Amino acid sequence: xxxxxxxxxxxxxxxxxxxxxxxxxxxxxxxxxxxxxxxxxxxxxxxxxxxxxxxxxxxxxxxxxxxxxxxxxxxxxxxxxxxxxxxxxxxxxxxxxxxxxxxxxxxxxxxxxxxxxxxxxxxxxxxxxxxxxxxxxxxxxxxxxxxxxxxxxxxxxxxxxxxx
Amino acid sequence: xxxxxxxxxxxxxxxxxxxxxxxxxxxxxxxxxxxxxxxxxxxxxxxxxxxxxxxxxxxxxxxxxxxxxxxxxxxxxxxxxxxxxxxxxxxxxxxxxxxxxxxxxxxxxxxxxxxxxxxxxxxxxxxxxxxxxxxxxxxxxxxxxxxxxxxxxxxxxxxxxxxxxxxxxxxxxxxxxxxxxxxxxxxxxxxxxxxxxxxxxxxxxxxxxxxxxxxxxxxxxxxxxxxxxxxxxxxxxxxxxxxxxxxxxxxxxxxxxxxxxxxxxxxxxxxxxxxxxxxxxxxxxxxxxxxxxxx
Numbered sequence: 505x506x507x508x509x510x511x512x513x514x515x516x517x518x519x520x521x522x523x524x525x526x527x528x529x530x531x532x533x534x535x536x537x538x539x540x541x542x543x544x545x546x547x548x549x550x551x552x553x554x555x556x557x558x559x560x561x562x563x564x565x566x567x568x569x570x571x572x573x574x575x576x577x578x579x580x581x582x583x584x585x586x587x588x589x590x591x592x593x594x595x596x597x598x599x600x601x602x603x604x605x606x607x608x609x610x611x612x613x614x615x616x617x618x619x620x621x622x623x624x625x626x627x628x629x630x631x632x633x634x635x636x637x638x639x640x641x642x643x644x645x646x647x648x649x650x651x652x653x654x655x656x657x658x659x660x661x662x663x664x665x666x667x668x
Numbered sequence: 669x670x671x672x673x674x675x676x677x678x679x680x681x682x683x684x685x686x687x688x689x690x691x692x693x694x695x696x697x698x699x700x701x702x703x704x705x706x707x708x709x710x711x712x713x714x715x716x717x718x719x720x721x722x723x724x725x726x727x728x729x730x731x732x733x734x735x736x737x738x739x740x741x742x743x744x745x746x747x748x749x750x751x752x753x754x755x756x757x758x759x760x761x762x763x764x765x766x767x768x769x770x771x772x773x774x775x776x777x778x779x780x781x782x783x784x785x786x787x788x789x790x791x792x793x794x795x796x797x798x799x800x801x802x803x804x805x806x807x808x809x810x811x812x813x814x815x816x817x818x819x820x821x822x823x824x825x826x827x828x829x830x831x832x833x834x835x836x837x838x839x840x841x842x843x844x845x846x847x848x849x850x851x852x853x854x855x856x857x858x859x860x861x862x863x864x865x866x867x868x869x870x871x872x873x874x875x876x877x878x879x880x881x882x883x884x885x886x887x888x889x890x891x892x893x894x895x896x897x898x899x900x901x902x903x904x905x906x907x908x909x910x911x912x913x914x915x916x917x918x919x920x921x922x923x924x925x926x927x928x929x930x931x932x933x934x935x936x937x938x939x940x941x942x943x944x945x946x947x948x949x950x951x952x953x954x955x956x957x958x959x960x961x962x963x
Binding site: 519522523524525526527528529530531532562563566570571574575576577579580581582584585588589592595596627631632633634635637639 | 679680682683686687689690691692693694697698703706707710711714717718720721722724725727728729732793794795799802830831838845846866930
């Protein structure tokens with residue numbers, strides 16, 4: 505990533521996404537909100553790949569995934585593979601996806617994350633012998649619902665820091 | 669147009685090689701511990717992320733403490749005073765009982781059990797998601813923490829260390845689905861295995877026969893049989909027993925003794941330094957325990 509032309513803004517949003525991914529909510533918030541935790545990292549990657557596809561590549565997505573593995577204590581390489589595949593699919597469709605409205609992008613994002621989270625769950629079941637959960641559904645749903653808000657915010661960031 | 673096509677075909681190769689790299693990483697990590705160092709140093713670099721992620725929760729506690737009313741504070745002070753009284757009484761009893769125990773052990777010819785070294789650690793992070801029960805504490809291998817050490821709080825067993833970084837470590841809670849530990853009931857010495865259910869307030873006592881003498885309110889302590897956990901620390905209290913459904917084993921629910929979702933400080937128990945083979949030794953002392961308690 506090139507630090508000029510707003511590369512630091514991309515990095516900063518990714519760091520914020522990492523923090524949001526493990527944020528510990530205040531104690532009076534209900535426990536079940538844990539099931540509705542959106543995948544902030546994949547959403548942020550989705551945004552930057554759509555907005556500046558030449559700035560955010562597969563290797564960056566994969567390395568970010570290794571960081572996520574450490575953060576979540578999951579097998580090294582699992583999230584890297586998932587994020588790289590999501591980046592690849594988004595990348596190959598970005599010219600069409602860019603023209604979509606926020607709602608249409610939400611639907612695409614829902615199915616992308618459904619795939620990604622499902623693969624991740626399968627990996628965890630195989631490697632760590634976790635039990636099957638419906639988390640992949642709720643995470644994809646929460647992410648799709650929050651996408652318009654995140655897109656609006658990140659567009660502001662992109663314009664403010666003139667990321668091109 | 670041509671450039672676009674070229675770039676995309678190149679990306680396909682790149683994606684394939686990244687996926688192969690992922691598989692290689694996963695395989696290496698499963699089959700050896702070569703990557704533990706890499707994971708540890710990355711975790712060390714990432715500790716500020718956990719610190720920032722913990723701020724909303726910490727500040728909500730701080731706000732709660734600061735803006736509590738006078739009545740609430742008085743109530744709490746009263747409660748704490750009463751608790752101090754109870755505890756000081758218990759500790760006096762404990763002193764005499766400990767001396768007596770040491771004397772009896774000396775009579776029996778068994779080695780006196782050493783007090784364990786402990787290290788106080790602060791909880792600096794929790795893993796997100798309702799289905800994952802892990803904590804992050806602020807002491808790591810720089811403080812001598814290793815994998816598989818037991819972690820307790822002031823009420824009982826919390827979990828065990830599963831990953832260490834330089835100045836932080838990850839604790840797997842006893843309530844995690846993948847966790848199980850050997851226990852015994854204080855009242856009857858009945859042995860069993862408590863396994864997590866993925867809920868913070870309920871665990872299960874497995875492999876206890878339908879006809880066994882166990883009832884609500886029985887206190888379970890760690891038995892030390894597997895060699896990983898030290899014996900004698902409270903694990904939980906039996907909260908419900910369901911028997912007689914034509915099954916070989918009773919369904920027993922256990923409420924954890926430790927405050928798994930709100931303890932702020934925990935104690936890491938170091939293994940006894942002069943025990944080369946913890947498993948054999950633990951079983952040995954266990955055998956002595958049973959001999960000692962039978963009349």
